[in-house]
Amino acid sequence: MPITKSTLHEVRKKALTFLAESFEAFYEYAIAVDQQGVISWISDGYMDFLGLEMSPVGHHITDIIPNSYLPHVVTSGKPVFLDLLYIRSQWVVVSAIPLQDERGNIVGGFAFVAIESASHMKPLLAKYNVLQSQIRDVSRQVPTRNVRYQLSQIAGRSEALRTIKHQIRQAARYDISVLLTGETGTGKELFAHALHDLSERSGKPFISINVAAIPESLIEAEFFGVAPGAYTGAQKEGRPGKFEIAEGGTLFLDEIGDMPLVLQAKLLRALQEREFERIGSNKVQKADVRIVAATSRDLGEMVDEGEFRADLYYRLNGMPIHLPPLRERISDIEMLSERILDECAGRLGLLPKELTSGALDLLCHHDWPGNVRELYNVLERACILSENDNLIDITKIQDLLGPRLSKPRPPVEKVPEKPVMPTPSQPPRPLKTQLQEAEAAAIDEALCHTRGNRSEAARLLGISRAALYEKLKHGRYQKGADADN
Ligand SMILES: Nc1ncnc2c1ncn2[C@@H]1O[C@H](COP(=O)(O)OP(=O)(O)O)[C@@H](O)[C@H]1O
Ligand SMILES: [Mg+2]
Incomplete structure (x- = not known):
């Protein structure tokens, strides 16, 4: 038609x-x-x-x-x-x-x-969402040759952090091995990057190996590479190991405490003689790399237990740098949180986020077993939950931190005179001490509740504002009280 x-x-x-x-x-x-x-x-x-x-x-x-x-x-x-x-x-x-x-x-x-x-x-959207989160996970894990972090990007203003930055600058000037110790999530990898960036090797690759993440049978190949046709199944043309790829640059050995003893001997040889061979090859190659190792385990103790070679330990421990856990440097939390919130909001295309003083206070009272990594995750989730809000308040943080926080405790920036919280196995301590601690906890809780407003906190506690000021002046709980009215 x-x-x-x-x-x-x-x-x-x-x-x-x-x-x-x-x-x-x-x-x-x-x-x-x-x-x-x-x-x-x-x-x-x-x-x-x-x-x-x-x-x-x-x-x-x-x-x-x-x-x-x-x-x-x-x-x-x-x-x-x-x-x-x-x-x-x-x-x-x-x-x-x-x-x-x-x-x-x-x-x-x-x-x-x-x-x-x-x-x-x-279905299409669901797939898209899954792919998005996979891309994010992978890009976080990909070992990069380019330095992602510089010392100036490492947030915090605590005394501890200043000391670490100073040590990193010092270590960068000499071509020695550096051993970074500290709990998981304290920023060991970040500092390793920063160290490389400051060093003379910064124009060369920064290569990381997470020893804990590689099956034991593959570690040797990962480190030293495989010669062409070395064994059945090996790629015809062979492949280089991380020592070869990192040539001239920095090799970051994460979780070095998880290195099997047999391989510790091979690693030691490569470090001492500054040369190695690919598996299945007699060709000796030069190993010109700076080693930065990291561990969350107590290597000294492992040496005593016979689980880690003493000679390798001394070789790696050219300059030890210890990163204290976040709970011992709570004064870093504010700056870290600002940095993390800016980063998350920017990445997720959300409004800029800010913490209320109560929310910040609550963060300062958490013990952060997962350290900065945990703080990052909590704040990222808080960002998403308060998508249309530029303020993140105490209730949101409380929900994310869970019941562990129902009872706020005083912050524990490492100070020698820090009172020890009683544990059931200890004999009772003097009544006066216990009363002081109970008072400190009550004041903390009140300040938390009023997001740092002292007048309001005094009213809740049924004491005068002047009395509260007096107690704050003599107490050790200044932290929650810096935002008045
Ligand atoms: N001082 C800091 N400033 C900014 N981000 C930090 C800081 N310390 C740690 N982070 C972040 O915390 C997470 C864990 O750090 P990472 O270096 O992987 O810790 P570790 O290697 O000790 O487990 C990373 O996402 C890192 O970017
Ligand atoms: Mg790590």
Whole structure:
């Protein structure tokens, strides 16, 4: 049948009706803005979806959805169809179109989210979400030849951190082995990077090996490489080990305490003689690398137990640098948190985040068994949970830290006169000490509760403001009380 003008007209009409109907189905999650990007209308469904209790009409769209396409749409006049947007911890499909008046001037924009109406897209989105998180995990683990951290990027202002930075600068000047010790998550890898960056080898590769993550049978090949055709199954052309790849640069041996004894001997030989051979080869190669090793275990004790070779230990321990746990340098928490929140909010495309003083106080009272890594994870989750809020408050942090924190304890920056908390196995201590501690805990709790507001804390405790000041002056709980009123 030939296509006539009237059938074409008919088809177009049908298509438009279909579009209009689909469009109405999308209305459930829709929002409109004026030419300035100020919200002029929002559907009830979208308000619910965004978790808004009050109408956002009159607010700028980026106050509510920081990464919205609408500002771009109203300035460029170009629509966005079916693109992805990260809202409320998930990726959704959105479309945004400019609104024009009769003369073609842009007077605003209209956006809608295809959620319920696009159930067929769900599998695709779910896959996208999984891929996104996999990419993030992998990019965190990939051993990089480029230094990602410089000393200036390592946040904190505690005395302990200043000392460490000083030691790193010193170590960087000499081509000696460095042994970084400290609990997991204290930043050993970060400092290893910074050390390389400051050293004369900075133009050469920085290569890391996590000894704990490699099966024992593969460690030797990982370190020294494999000669061509060395054994059945080996790649024909062989492959280089990390010593070879790191040539001229720095080799970071993470979790060195997990190195099997047999291999410790081989590593020692390579370090002492500054040469090695690939597996299955007699060709001796030069090993010009600086070794920076790290461990969360007590290597000295392992030597005593016969689990670690003493000679290798002394070889690695050219300059020992110890990173104290976060709970012993709580004065770093504020600066660290700022840095982490900026980084997370930027990466997730969210509003800049800030901690209320109560929330910060709570962070300062946690014991952080996972150290900075744990702090990072808590703050990243807090960022996502308070997506539309620029303030992260005490309740959010409390939820994330869990019940361990129901009873705040005084901060424990390492000071010699720190009172020891009683443990059930110890004999009772003098009543006076116990009373003082109970008082300190009560004041801490009150300050936590009032986010550092002393007047309010005094009122809650039923004492005068002056009395509280007096107690704070003589007590050791200054931390929570630095934000007055
Ligand atoms: N002082 C710091 N400033 C900024 N980020 C830090 C700091 N210390 C540790 N981190 C972060 O904490 C996490 C754990 O650090 P890492 O060096 O892997 O610790 P470790 O090797 O001791 O287990 C990383 O994400 C790192 O970026
Ligand atoms: Mg590590």
